Amino acid sequence: MINNKFHKYFLILFFLSILPGCSKPDAGEFIDKALKAEHRTPAYVERDKYRNPKETLLFFGLNPEQSVIEITPGYGWYAEILAPLIRNKGQYYYTSLELHEKINPYFVKVEKAFKEKMKISPDIYDQLRWVHFNPKQPEFAPDGPVDIVLTFRNVHNWVKAGSAESMFAGFANALKPGGVLGLVEHRAKEGTPLEKQIQSGYMTEAYVIQMAKDAGFRLDAKSEINANPKDTADHPKGVWNLLPSLRGVADEDKANIMSIGESDRMTLRFIKE
Numbered sequence: 001m002i003n004n005k006f007h008k009y010f011l012i013l014f015f016l017s018i019l020p021g022c023s024k025p026d027a028g029e030f031i032d033k034a035l036k037a038e039h040r041t042p043a044y045v046e047r048d049k050y051r052n053p054k055e056t057l058l059f060f061g062l063n064p065e066q067s068v069i070e071i072t073p074g075y076g077w078y079a080e081i082l083a084p085l086i087r088n089k090g091q092y093y094y095t096s097l098e099l100h101e102k103i104n105p106y107f108v109k110v111e112k113a114f115k116e117k118m119k120i121s122p123d124i125y126d127q128l129r130w131v132h133f134n135p136k137q138p139e140f141a142p143d144g145p146v147d148i149v150l151t152f153r154n155v156h157n158w159v160k161a162g163s164a165e166s167m168f169a170g171f172a173n174a175l176k177p178g179g180v181l182g183l184v185e186h187r188a189k190e191g192t193p194l195e196k197q198i199q200s201g202y203m204t205e206a207y208v209i210q211m212a213k214d215a216g217f218r219l220d221a222k223s224e225i226n227a228n229p230k231d232t233a234d235h236p237k238g239v240w241n242l243l244p245s246l247r248g249v250a251d252e253d254k255a256n257i258m259s260i261g262e263s264d265r266m267t268l269r270f271i272k273e
Helices: 002-018 027-036 053-059 079-086 105-120 155-161 164-174 194-200 205-214 251-258
Strands: 067-070 091-097 129-133 146-152 175-186 217-223 265-272
Touching: 027 053, 027 079, 053 175, 053 217, 053 265, 067 079, 079 091, 091 105, 146 164, 155 164, 155 175, 155 194, 164 175, 164 205, 164 217, 175 205, 205 217, 205 265
Parallel strands: 067 091, 067 146, 091 129, 146 175
Antiparallel strands: 175 265, 217 265
């Protein structure tokens, strides 16, 4: 079985890490194996060159022994990496909105799709903890505070929904003192009006940093790992004009838009004070 081979490798790394006289494998080795695993969706693998998952996770200080909450992983681009990476010695939490009668059908569709993914690869996702939350009063850590909270390209959605303040407060509540909030978001030019940020899906670093500070976080470091100087951040349909959406892009313009790649992104590491 492909997935069994995958987990045998992780077990070998684990036993090597505890044998006397053997050096402990670093997090990069585990991440490399997760990235090469055959359960990953081929279309997701193609995006590695834009999303730089190994460099991003190492920048956030992630290792396989930690408890990690990912905020709204959706169809599971990062979940395909994080769930097996943390499975044996840590804990991975997949979080999604509480479903109710008035919720956007998109969230129902996403939940169904991810449950199907779990059924296909049960030995990848069998230790995953699924947490549903209310964005106005989110509770992300049912087993107590965790080491890391990760969120990728979500802040603009919370600002639009009016729940950004409560979400950042929820991250602080979920983390241990000294815990890490790792955040990646589409980056607007500084000085962009807030309404334009919401409309375009691009947020300014200053706005995001202030939201985190207001929730009790300290900015620990910035990285340009996910920067893209080709992206002007001023597209007619906002960030959704770019890959992977290509929303509203005419066929004759797709080659040009695709040559840009994915959006320019800030990568920020915060510490809970």
